[in-house]
Amino acid sequence: MIARRVVVHGQVQGVFFRASCRHAAQEAGVAGWVRNRPDGSVEALFEGPDDSVRRMVEWAHHGPPHAAVDRVDVSDDVPTGTAGFAITY
Template sequence: MSASMIRRRVVVHGTVQGVFFRDTCRREASRHGVNGWVRNRPDGAVEAVFEGTVDGVGSMISWTRQGPPSAQVERVETAEEPFEGLAGFGVRQG
């Protein structure tokens, strides 16, 4: 495993459900070569895990601060986690 590979968990608060946040996130992750997953939370937030290069994950975190055009992001919480080596990027239910 390369030291340049990182993992971050983000929780995005605001008007982020029902605005194609998850599907757009999946497409952005693919574009940046980032693995992981994204899901809606019962509290109205969206949670995601991003794994990849520092640049790729950084780009995804930056993207979550705005999200897709219909989203209204109020705040983004970011936590560092140990890299697991996930493959692909999926949209999870609940």
């Protein structure tokens, strides 16, 4: 199990990024959360098997169809054994 935190910059709010992220994470079997940040970016934590988390980090580089991702900051995080994937506020 690994965990990665991503901060996605660009036109990523108001384009169903969070809902699409939750759907993609659930399909990939990844736990964690996603939320909008006040600066217009979106932050997410992905936790799960290495390949699945890597797939979600890759997904974050393009997001849903109407997103325009400029940059993705990725950092390691500590897995906590969380279950499910939530949209947080």
